[in-house]
Amino acid sequence: MLEEKSDVIEKEYEIVNKKITYEELLENIAKLKNKEKIENIWYLIYQYYKNDSNWNKKLNQDLEGLKYTNLPQKLEQRNIEKLYGNKLTTSISRLEKYRNCPFSYYLQYGLKLKEKEKLQVHNFDTGSFMHEIIDEFFEYVNQEKLELAELEKEQIEKIVENIIDNKLTLNKNYIFKATEKYKLLVRRLKRVVSQSLKYIIETIIYSDFSIEGTEVEFGENGKYEPIILNLEDGKKVEIKGKIDRIDTANEEDGKYLRIIDYKSSSRNIDLNEVYAGLQIQLLTYTDAICKQEDIMPAGVFYFSLLEQMEKAEKRISEEEIEEKIRKAFRMKGLIVADVKIIKMNDNTLNSGSSKLVPAGLTKAGTIHKKWTNGVSSEEFKILQDYIYKTIKDISKEILSGKIDINPYNKSGKTPCEYCEYKAICGFNPRYKNNKYRFIDKMSQDDVIIKMSKELGCKK
Template sequence: KSCGIPFFLDQKRTILHHPLVEFIRSALEVVNGNWRADAVFRCIKSSYLFPLASDAAQRRYWRDQVSRLENYVLAFGIKGAAWQPENRWHFIYRDTLELEEELQESLSQADLDFLEEIDQARRSFSSPLLSFQEKFKASPRVKDRVLALYNLLQSVSVIKQLELATKQALAEGDPDKSREQEQVYRGIISLLEQLTEIIGEEEVSAVFFARLIDTGLSALRLGMAPPSLDQVIVGNLERTRIGNLRALFLLGVNEGVLPSRPGGEVIFTEAELEIMEAQGFHLSPGPWRRLLDEEFLIYLSLTRASDMLWVSYALADTEGKALLPSILINRLQELFPALVVRRQTAEPQEPEDSLLPFIFHPRQTLSILIVQLGRWKRGEPLHSLWWEVYNWYANGGGEKEEAKRLLGGLFYYNREDPLTPRTSRELYGQALQTGATRLERFCSCPFAHFAAYGLRLRQRLLYGLETPDTGRFFHAALRNVTSSLQEHEKHWGDWEKDELLKLVSAEVSKLLPRLQQEIMLSSRRYLHLAKKMEETVGRAALILAEHDRRSEFKPIAAELAFEEKGGRGLPPLRLQLTDGSTVDLVGRIDRLDQARTEDGRLYLRIIDYKSGNTSLDLVEFYHGLSLQLILYLEAVLSCAREWLGETALPAGVFYFRVHDPLISSSGPLTPQTLQTEMLKRFKLAGILLADPAVVRLMDKELQSGYSPVVPAAINKQGNLYGIAKSLQTASNFAELCRHVRTIASDAAGRILQGRLEISPCHIGHKKACTYCLYKAVCQFDLLLDENRYRRLAKVPEKL
């Protein structure tokens, strides 16, 4: 095949690979398996549910429709009765945990058109299967089930579909594929007829009937007659019977292969077989008879060719173990003493080997050339003749497209050139409006940013509860509880435990049906998980209430947006770029608190809810990997005078982890000790101002020692101590804010410049590629010299 020589493979092949067989098997699986998505789309992708179309553009259109429908079904977990025509699909790709006013927005015309397109596609594909299901389940008799299956084949015009496939195969130059269409259909019809004749009146379950069909299809084999064309016939000694051969190549003449090694245990000896045969019992041949038959077949093979006989044996197996030649080789050498055994390898082993035998056909020689050039790249010497061969291919001498592809891969460098400024502006927009998370993605790896925001690649949505879904649920629940508190004009600490848990339960109950299309109500397992999630939110709410009682900082806003959207929220944070242009930073703050010192200074702090174990690291701040909270704080401080009527100062930025911690102890714990330990598990993680007055505003019960609320401690003299990276002086805090703003502006500028290099960062034990969704796109490979991690340095002492 690699040399372009026509050949015929003389062997019987299974038909399980054929689309019609897959259509039958998957159709039965659909009706027996409650319309599971994998079975439904295996059935649809067999193409027998497509409308008849010989035009390539039409076939491509229907394949695109299948892909859209499959994405939709997998995203919303559609199965079973949902495929019935009376059940209309109304699901839309949207975050159902968003705010109520956003959910109440009416569907756009684009949404309605999309739903109509999905509905038309599913009705077109499901109608034959629904009709088949009704007839198939109507009667348990085998002949009725067979009739239902036959009617399904007729309803999709299977004969015309096979005729079209035959014509396409002939047009593509594949006569074997064209001839197998009729054989497959005849074999399937024969199987259905045999089932009807033998057990047609029997009553069987739908699952058992599917097993019968599957067993019968597995047993069917295709046997092609060799065509009359002048071509090479590939076969074996037992099956292939062709006379008038001009040349014969006998391959694999190794010890134990030809003649074959007798194997397996026998039940009857040769003498017993002779006795039974004399009594009229016809059994399979014994070992001795099989050996004689094989000797005869070998004799026929060696004497069949009229012009040339080529006998070869392997020197080693695929694992490199040595193999011995067959005794047949020795017999041939005895019969023909002048016979010379030539050693032939697939490619030159040494540079000085004779090269001419390896330069014969353009396609085969190209493969050998690629291997030789690969060795040359590793530093091994390369014969000058191979450069002549290379130049021949480079100048279009043969296999032009294949040579371009393979040689291009050999000298491929995994780099991406930047986009032109014009392309970048068209891709990202003339006025860039971005969020902090996007800038963090760019600082982590520019190519990952390009894949996510330039190419807009997304993972296929799957119906199920993942870790991000849990985090969004916790976030939405605490957001709604905070909004309810503000409606009652109360703070967290003003509520008693039972009242607060009741409020949490009410808000969680509202959100549960909106998470992943009621997935939390779909099974007992998810109902149990929903109970655990409610307990986790309740635990977090009780801790927030305790924080509130111990703190002078009180929430003034929840889900505070800074973006230009109908005048709501705060204005975006404007970043100035080096070329004079500007970029608007938008976002939404989970929670903003304020407090005043005794001298009247106003301090603000930001709290962000997280479900994972997240911490704020100065190194990540410095290199732009954790910009969000500092930029959010900058956005609030920059408009504090216009919004709050006075200038505000930064008190800190924190993460609050929503989880249900496990407290371990060697003995019983008192309620007070348990409460203290629980507070420690929920301690805010982040950076705060190194000012004892501000720390006491966050934990007014702190006299000395470590605070269970914030990452700080006060000694008996009233001075701060603790984790150095968590405590920052006012000047350091200001410098950090300026640096983060500079990093954000630089990242935004490089985005608009079209930078998209494959340059993932490596900081400590963290690598940008570890959880990256786009590794298969960028093909980052440390075996390539140009692919290296961008190792980030430590924070300078001045910060």
């Protein structure tokens, strides 16, 4: 006749022994401070500990502790001026960082707090290393006037091998040549970069696009002017940055642009994150170049530099493996959903899903909505306008001294997971006013409607 009970959802307090009951008393006092109702028994228990000479001192100390708050104050005007002056010079990734959590932005870029650097081999940044190799590969191809379409797999491997070996010999910072573990890492890097390059080349030769530049900079000495926006009270924000690769295509109706970002992880564009200001980099750069050069946008893409392995339930042929891997290397991102633009990005596509970009066409030659991660040119324009509003909003918040501990939470994913400032902020969602900023999960259409409404209200 025993009845099973659980206090997982609704905590039930039990008076068990002095130590546990004392902890529960503190929890109840905290609840009371948050104006929650508690059972009457806890008033008696409080009297009990208060009158007990062994517990009285600890109780007083802990009651003082309950007054503690980790919430930061807004910065004072004179300190804001010392930190940023009247012009905020920044990058889009820093503004995105502010939207990740304003307090971590303040610690990293305001106070410039850094973890003590240790010279460790595992600090080697494979992501930037692979970027460099890819850039040097295209430089070499240019110098040697090689035709991308004619490059054989073995030739790509040889060029990559030479570039990596030269780099390791010339740069003494690459201390990882010494051990077997790192020889293995070098072999893996050669394999991943060669494999990636094979598919990067396909995205160029089977499209109307050609590479216009790699590691392209926005800034005083860059190819493009920095992005400067005027805020209120004579304040300004100046944005500098770098783009991994820009491609252009000359068509009858004008010039088109697409931006490619190499990632050493798998990344896609989620308009909910764009709306929240967490993913605005590629769209901002696209807009800035389009305006500076009078070009039309065709899309923004991520190319993942990850070694792709495929599982198979049954024995499959070499061709099938190749198809699966090619699919895994397909660029992710956002395309301008127009049949002409899709075909410019993949000129082998007549119907079905593209092997190169996130788009597909029906048998009738119209856009296949399910296979296409895209927006119309009008919607792309709304995204671009909204991003400028976001940049201005974030900059104003920074320059107003707002440094809230307010990390985002997207379906359980938060920036706190890998944040090096955890020990400083002491964020705990159970503390009063320690709250996540939850990111909505809206459909793409709903995000665009919301953005256009907000822009409309502004106008």
